[in-house]
Amino acid sequence: MAASSLTQTLTLQSDPPQADLDDILCSNQQQEQQKQQELLISSSDTSPFGLGSPRQCLTEESHIDRAWAHWLKLGRPKLIVAPMVDNSELPFRMLCRKYGAEAAYTPMLHSRIFSENEKYRREEFTTCNEDRPLFVQFCANDPDTLLEAAKRVEPFCDYVDINFGCPQRIARRGYYGAFLMDNLPLVKSLVQKLALNLQVPVSCKIRVFPDLQDTINYAKMLEEAGCSLLAVHGRTRDEKDGKKFRADWNAIKAVKDALRIPVLANGNVRHIDDVQSCLEETGADGVLSAETLLENPALFAGYRTGEWVVGSEGSDKEGKLDQTDLLVDYLKLCERYPVPWRMIRSHVHKMLGDWFRVHPHVREDLNAQSKLTFEFLYNMVDRLKELGIKIPLYMKDSHEDRVPANGLATRNV
Numbered sequence: 187m188a189a190s191s192l193t194q195t196l197t198l199q200s201d202p203p204q205a206d207l208d209d210i211l212c213s214n215q216q217q218e219q220q221k222q223q224e225l226l227i228s229s230s231d232t233s234p235f236g237l238g239s240p241r242q243c244l245t246e247e248s249h250i251d252r253a254w255a256h257w258l259k260l261g262r263p264k265l266i267v268a269p270m271v272d273n274s275e276l277p278f279r280m281l282c283r284k285y286g287a288e289a290a291y292t293p294m295l296h297s298r299i300f301s302e303n304e305k306y307r308r309e310e311f312t313t314c315n316e317d318r319p320l321f322v323q324f325c326a327n328d329p330d331t332l333l334e335a336a337k338r339v340e341p342f343c344d345y346v347d348i349n350f351g352c353p354q355r356i357a358r359r360g361y362y363g364a365f366l367m368d369n370l371p372l373v374k375s376l377v378q379k380l381a382l383n384l385q386v387p388v389s390c391k392i393r394v395f396p397d398l399q400d401t402i403n404y405a406k407m408l409e410e411a412g413c414s415l416l417a418v419h420g421r422t423r424d425e426k427d428g429k430k431f432r433a434d435w436n437a438i439k440a441v442k443d444a445l446r447i448p449v450l451a452n453g454n455v456r457h458i459d460d461v462q463s464c465l466e467e468t469g470a471d472g473v474l475s476a477e478t479l480l481e482n483p484a485l486f487a488g489y490r491t492g493e494w495v496v497g498s499e500g501s502d503k504e505g506k507l508d509q510t511d512l513l514v515d516y517l518k519l520c521e522r523y524p525v526p527w528r529m530i531r532s533h534v535h536k537m538l539g540d541w542f543r544v545h546p547h548v549r550e551d552l553n554a555q556s557k558l559t560f561e562f563l564y565n566m567v568d569r570l571k572e573l574g575i576k577i578p579l580y581m582k583d584s585h586e587d588r589v590p591a592n593g594l595a596t597r598n599v
């Protein structure tokens with residue numbers, strides 16, 4: 187591809203480049219301003235509202251209308267790459283988009299470090315023009331700090347997302363993620379702060395409470411606080427192991443039924459049939475997938491690993507792609523959009539896990555490299571192919587015809 191046609195990667199080395207952004211955002215902003223003027227309700231306060239705080243004056247009704255208008259403007263994405271620390275970075279998002287993903291979350295970013303540390307911003311958040319719709323996710327426990335971080339990314343994304351779902355020890359120590367489920371007033375203040383002060387809508391990602399009514403009350407509180415899109419991971423804070431605990435789609439359905447904003451379902455989406463079942467059973471507006479996408483970034487294009495062929499309805503045949511092809515695609519994207527090597531290493535292990543189980547000595551060679559290079563990794567893929575074992579991805583007969591050779595699948599789910 188000609189260098190001139192390459193998309194420039196947008197990094198946040200310092201404040202957003204305002205002049206360029208103004209060009210990009212100008213027409214949108216004018217439309218937004220007009221819409222906001224229309225949506226302002228008349229009140230005794232007749233002072234003009236600055237652009238920074240129009241949402242303070244919106245009724246609940248117009249909040250819901252705006253939430254849907256935004257979702258429709260984005261094309262109602264159904265197939266979404268979940269946020270994954272060190273794993274849903276730009277090249278991986280672009281790979282998944284190539285194979286059917288319709289939107290993607292960044293990895294969780296730490297709002298305080300993001301506001302304070304330029305190196306962290308530069309390394310942990312990169313994007314490009316094609317990387318949309320994009321949800322930028324933060325963890326936070328201080329509304330002002332969260333807002334400061336969010337302001338830096340809002341020109342580059344479609345939602346600023348707050349992570350209320352992380353159950354890890356580090357989140358307990360840092361007091362964020364799912365541990366804020368014990369402090370709902372703080373949760374509310376974080377959402378309100380963004381909803382009142384950002385131009386882009388706020389989304390939230392939550393886990394469920396053990397008690398269904400608690401979950402519904404929690405979700406309603408988020409909606410009332412100004413959340414415009416809610417992703418529900420159907421596991422509780424204590425159900426950390428996704429392989430051990432099935433996500434509760436009934437709880438997600440109950441939230442969807444109780445809310446008026448768009449709701450996304452997360453958990454147990456391991457192949458394309460799960461997408462269909464999940465949408466049908468929960469009524470959700472879209473699904474997120476995480477762990478399985480790491481092994482099989484072409485999941486949303488209808489490809490499945492051998493593990494999910496047995497028992498699937500209809501006839502599966504070997505697809506045109508396997509995981510080594512996907513890895514090569516990913517490496518090319520990493521050359522174009524550089525990211526830290528630890529992220530690349532993690533994806534190599536996830537995508538080629540099945541291959542390494544057959545050829546453990548290739549994994550050992552990889553592990554022996556304290557410093558990786560693209561040359562080493564491309565050679566490693568060639569070596570695996572020369573070893574002669576085939577580990578295909580599968581695809582239903584009827585589906586593969588719909589996937590062009592260069593990916594970019596469109597799915598009718």
Ligand SMILES: Cc1cc2nc3c(=O)[nH]c(=O)nc-3n(C[C@H](O)[C@H](O)[C@H](O)COP(=O)(O)O)c2cc1C
Nearest residue numbers: 268269270271293294349419428453454475476477
């Ligand atoms: C490697 C990895 C990193 C993750 N990092 C995040 C994160 O940064 N933010 C978040 O909200 N969830 C994170 N999660 C959770 C996923 O987004 C998702 O909620 C969870 O894995 C359930 O989806 P699944 O059943 O499709 O795996 C992570 C999961 C994995 C596997």
